[in-house]
Amino acid sequence: MRRKIERRSRIDATIAGYVQMRSVFMALIVALAVLTTPPVFGEQGPELHIVQSCPLADGGRATLEIVSRGYKADEPFVTIDGKTERAFLDMPDDEFAGHVVLADCVHGTLIFALEYGSPYLKGVAIRKNPKTLAIERLYFSEKALPRWLYSDDSLMQVVIPNLGFETSKKYLVYKYISGKGQSNESTPMDILPEPRRKLIEIPRPRNR
CATH class of the missing domain: 1.20.5 (Single alpha-helices involved in coiled-coils or other helix-helix interfaces)
Incomplete structure (x- = not known):
């Protein structure tokens, strides 16, 4: 038993x-x-509002859209070739909501930044490679807005003034190498990574 x-x-x-x-x-x-x-919008989900839409190398467009989450809290999304995704694919498990402080078209590139907790900014530069037409995304996160963009067939760089005293250098440079991707961290530099004539100045928002 x-x-x-x-x-x-x-x-x-x-x-x-x-x-x-x-x-x-x-x-x-x-x-x-x-x-x-993927998020659902329209009749079955929240309404998207267009902030900026930029032409790409292949004639298509990259469009920054937001969903309002309340007072000064907008969640950003990007639509390319009819496909809508969260703006920051480098951190897919996080939902960023804040205030869009930069949204512009620069040399076939959509570049924008979100203030999600002052003084921190998170942004991305998105383009289609002029030669391969592959979608390339260069993410950045600093206390200052980007000042210059460099773009050619094999390289994309964003240059940010070191206003947050992150290092002793003058600039923080983010780099994306076509076919390889983005380096893990920014590179502190005292000189610009390219001659000034090759850099494209990113317009500063009026309220910054």
């Missing part, structure tokens, strides 16, 4: 463990589906 009870207890424990593991597995599937499902 005792052996039967012990055997039954082991069976019950095994079943309970299986049920618990199955519940955890299903929860992971649901969480993954939520993270990977």
Whole structure:
């Protein structure tokens, strides 16, 4: 009798463990589906408002759109070739909401920045490579807005003045190499990465 009870207890424990593991597995599937499902807009979701739309190298457009999340809290999205995604794909698990402080078209590139907690800014420069037409995204995050853009067939750079005293250098340079991607961190420099005549000045917002 005792052996039967012990055997039954082991069976019950095994079943309970299986049920618990199955519940955890299903929860992971649901969480993954939520993270990977693209946002829905229009009649079934929140309304998107266009902030800036820029022509790209292939004749298409990159469009910055926002969803209002309340007073000075807008969530940014980008639409390219009919596909709408969150603006910052480098941090897909985070939902950024704040105030758009820069949105401009510069040399076939959409560049914008979001203030999501003063004095911190997060932004991205988006283009289609003039030669390969591949979509390229250069992300940056500093306390100052970018001042210059450099762009050719193999390289894209954003130059930001070091106003936040992050280092002892004058500039913080973010770099994207075509076919390789973006370097992990900015490069502090005392001189500009390219001759001034090759740099394209990014217009400063009127209220900054």
